[in-house]
Every structure is written in C-alpha cells, then in structure tokens.
Amino acid sequence: MIDLTRSIQEKGVLEPVLVRPVGYRYELVIGSRRFEAAKAAGLKRIPAVVRKVSDEEAIIVSLIENIQRRDLEPEEEYDGLMSLSKLNPKSYGTAEQLAKAIGKSRRYVEDHINAVETVRGLRRETRAEVTVKSAPTPEERKEGVLPLKHATYIHKAEETPSIQGLPIRERAVKLKELAETIAPLPQPEAEKIVSHFVMAPQRPMEEIRKDVQYLRAVKLEILLDPRVAEALRTAAEDRRTTMEAVASLAIHSWLRQQRYF
Secondary structure, X not given: OHHHHHHHHHHOOOOOEEEEEEOOEEEEEEOHHHHHHHHHOOOOOOOEEEOOOOHHHHHHHHHHHHHHHOOOOHHHHHHHHHHHHHHXXXXXXXXXXXXXXXXXOHHHHHHHHHHHHHHHHHHHHHOOOOEEEOOOOHHHHHOOEEEHHHHHHHHHHHOOHHHHOXXXXXXHHHHHHHHHHXXXXXXXXXXXHHHHHHHOOOOOHHHHHHHHHHHHXXXXXXXXXXXXXXXXXXXXXXXXXXXXXXXXXXXXXXXXHOOOO
C-alpha cells in the first residue's frame, strides 16, 4: 500500500477502477487497493468504469481480478468462493464449478478450501493464533504462519483414521502442535514429519522431528522380502502415508523393544 500510494502521488491512478450503480450511488467492484491508496495520496477524483453487473457477476469479476493480481491471501479467497457458492449453490456448489468460474484447477480450489477450513477449525478448537498465507516471510513462519501447502498437509493428516480416532480436543491440540512444528520447515521435511505423525500421533512431536532429521542424515537402501514389502504397502495405504514412514516406525519400535535405545 505504501508503494502504491507513492506511485499514485507521482503518476495518478493509471488504470480505472470498476464500479456498478446501486441505487443513487456506486459500489466498488474492482480496485479497492487503488481506491484506498488514492485516498491516502489525497486525491479527490479517480478514473472509473461504470458497468451494470449482478451480485453474482460482481463477486466473480472481483475474485478473478484479485486472483490474477495475486492480491488475495487464502482466507480472503476462501471467503469470496464461499460467498459465490452461497449466492448460487446450483451453479457454484462444487469445487469443480467454482474452479471453472475463476479459471483455476479443481485442485487449486480444493487446496484453498481445505487449508482454510483446517486452520479455522484449529483456531476455533484451540484458540491458537494459527493463520495461513500464500507466501509468508521466514519471520512469519517462525511465528507459526503456515504456507498454503503446509496447511494442506495438516488437512490430509486430519482426515486419516489414526487422527480421526482421537478425542476431538486431543486431536485439535495434536494438530496445533503439528502446525507449529512444520510452519518454519521446508516443504519436504514438513511432509515427512506429517507422515510420521499420522503413523503414531501419540508420540511427542519433538521425538518425531528428531527421527525425521536423523533419517535425512542417514539413507538406507535395503532389499525386502516380497511379503514384507507387500505388508508395508498395505499398512501405508491403510494409514494414508508412505512406505518409508511405515518402515521407519516399524524399525524404531523393534529397536526400542530390543532396548537398543
């Protein structure tokens, strides 16, 4: 906003905002940041295009414009998608319909919906300040702000049988700890921690993280008996995780039983 205000002070508003007539006034459809920056710059007038559009069209146009400009954070985008869905459930009631309306893939829409609903659920259940952004800064991530992809990992973990089997309050607390743990981590390491967490959610989070860090440092290549390989594959499918995560947990459990550590 500061950069935009300075630019408008020097050059004015180069691209008109879009408004629609509502009664005897006008409602802003596209250009809220330009409008606010123009006010901050002290302008009394700005160029505008007036177009008659319905409520439905206004939401779609605004969403598409902001998505293309990358002006929206996931929670803002989610609110826009839900507004569109509620306005016309028949035309925009599914992720596929919403994706078609805004020119994105179904996966894009599903990831945004799942990530935001998971984060808001954690906030509601734990009162924690969990948030999600498209590209948080390293400082924000250290404070617990989740990148969008990390939030989708937490959603997938929440959907697994091992996590769904936990009492609601315990599930929320565990997922909050998971969110705080993976927020500052690179994507590959975060994904591995989530896989190990799903396998044994009762384990302390710090212990899970140490296991992942150790496995990152030590890579093993082993040949498995076909029956063992098939059992690992089945267990991974049942737990909705990777064979590597199942193998790591199995080795960890056996070594502990044999008192090697």
